Every structure is written in structure tokens, then in C-alpha cells.
Amino acid sequence: MDNLVNHFLIAMPGMGDPNFGETVTLICEHSEGGALGIVINRPIGMTLGEVLDQLDLQSEDSTLCDMPVMQGGPVQQDRGFVLHSRGGDWDSTLAISETLQITTSQDILAALAEGRGPQQVLVALGYAGWGAGQLEQEMAANAWLSVTADPALVFETPLEERWQRAAGLLGISLEQLSSYAGHA
Template sequence: MKKSKIGKTLALPGMIQESTDPLAQAGASAALNLANHFLIAMPAMEDPIFGGTVVYVCEHNENGVLGVVINKPTDMTMQVLFDRIDLKLEDSPGAHIDEPIMFGGPVQDDRGFVLHTPGARYSSSLTVTEEVAFTTSIDVLEAVAAGTGPQRMLVSIGYAGWSPGQLEEEISRNGWLTVGADTHILFDLPIEERYVAAMRLLGIDPLMLTSEAGHA
């Protein structure tokens, strides 16, 4: 992937401040384009990082795949995150003050990433669909602090990344199920319900699923 240094990213104090911008990559769409899809870990997956997870795919092109785990909360809340980046978060409607920050994945876990509904323009942002954008710059959280940020959002530390062909190989080995994403699950549903709800988009009861099942 191409490397780029961007100015005001969502880097946490005391950690690496300059790093690869996951949005600074270009390329033609892959033949199998899973952007705006959920990756659902098969129940048999024993990986300590991805077992039991649902990943929202933000970008899929010739450089690989970028996604965010949406159902693995950390111990950090929005309030704690804002304190660490020296922003004042008021306890007002839409502030998400007590919401946990997600563990988005093991890549660049010194930085914050925000999935949100599109609206205002931010300095480093990717519009995935008309309903979902992915932002890596701190101005989106500055907008939240000012009371003008997106009403629906998910903030993560780190993201999940796959090199070209890597995810496709994992899918072919029944590591993941795939299904078109649902914004209600992404933004609104309680965290602990997202895995089962994503499975049910495929008409699957996770308790009945075995490691022999294929992908959708």
C-alpha cells in the first residue's frame, strides 16, 4: 500500500503520531468487491483477535481490504478518548459520552477511526455509500465536541487489513461468511447483539452453524 503522512489524524497521545494513512491508497476495484459488506467470523474460528467478530468492510481494491470490527468493545469510552486528545465532550444528545470505543483491528492500533453517516466534509474521509463514511482525521471528533458531528457513528482504535488475495483465501477456507451490510446493525443495535443479527441477515441461526458451512 502507498504511504502518506497526514496532519491531524486521530493518533493517541504518547503513541506514534505519523503513520500510514489507510485512505491514502488508490486502485481499481477488485473483481470481488466486498465494500459495504459484513464479514462474519465462522463459529469455528479460534483466532483470538477475530473469533466471534463482525467486520464492516470500508474499502476493497487491488491493494487489499480495509475493515473495522464493529462488535468488540474496549475499556475506553468516548469521554476517555476525548480527554486523551484534549477535546471537551459535553454530555448532550448525540454526544455518545458513555459509548465504548471499538477494537477495530490490529493494524495502526495507536489511531482512531470513525464510521459515521455522511454529511459534513472532513479532511481525510472516504464515502463508502450514501449511508456510511469512514474518516481518519480528528476534525470529525472536533465536530462532535462542537455539537455539529454526525448523529450516528462508531469510533474504533485500529482497523483490520488484508493484503491482496488474503481475505479471498480466508473466505474460500470457510473462515468468514459475507453479507451486505445493514446500517441498523452497524450504528444502532446493541454491541452484544450484532453478531447474531448479522448472521440472521443470511437466515442463519449461529447455534445451528457448523464449520462445514460455506460462504454466502
């Protein structure tokens, strides 16, 4: 299977796992050893301002403080991840593409609070993880659609539209798909 870094996984209708029903997951790492992704359309009912408060960081930027935090996945939900546009020099950053990076160190949150962070961000707690061969098996079982990631969908598209719009990148309307997968 091709490497899925910088791809969206779009949950098929009828996804049996409640952690991933109607989700869009950005794959950040993918190797023979497994894969790591961040769900980009499932808010957890917490704002970035609340996260900053917990870290004793203050920001005057109300737009930033009101930004919803995503449930990045069911694994290590106390661990923070920041998806962001390229730029900056943070302690623990991985390039996903020419335009997207993911950072796990707190220095990026301090920079955001001080107004010197990246222009575009999505903050998530937790991640989606797959063991060796697991994602490939799920793809073969038609659990997911995949498409090259579009940063505009991560940073600009309203949360409630991301699942449908991600499928739209493939020219697919999810309402027209059966919730039962078949194999021809």
C-alpha cells in the same frame, strides 16, 4: 471475487484467529491490493469521552461521552477511525456507501465534542487489514460469511447482538453451524 466494500464479514463459529472470533467486520476498502475493515462489535474498555479527554476536547453530551470505543482490528491500534452517517466536510473521509462514511482525521472528533458532528457514529482504534488475495483465500476457506452492510446494525443494534443479527441478515442462526468448515 466480488468487491466486498460495504459488506459485513461475519466470523464463522470456530474462527481460529482470536482477533476475530465472533466478530462482525465492516469492509471499508477492497481492491486487488488488499482490504481494510473495522470490527464493529468488540469494545476495548474505553469510552469516547476518554478519547476526547486525551485530545483535550470536552463534550457536555453524556450519551456521546459514554459511547464505547471498538477495537477496530489488530493493525495500528493507536490509529482512530470514525464510522458515521453521511454528512459533514471532514479532512480525511472515504464514502463506503450512500449512507456510510469513514473518517480518520481528528476534525470530526472536535465536531462531535462541539455537538456539530454526524448523527450516528462508531469510533474504533485499529483496523483489520488483508494483503493482496488474503481475504479471498480466507473466504474460500470458509472463515467468513458476507452480507451487505446494514447501517442499523452498526449504529443501533446492541454490541452483544451484532454477531448473531449480522448472520440473521442471511437467514442464518450461528448456533446451527458447525465450528468445523468443510468443502463439498
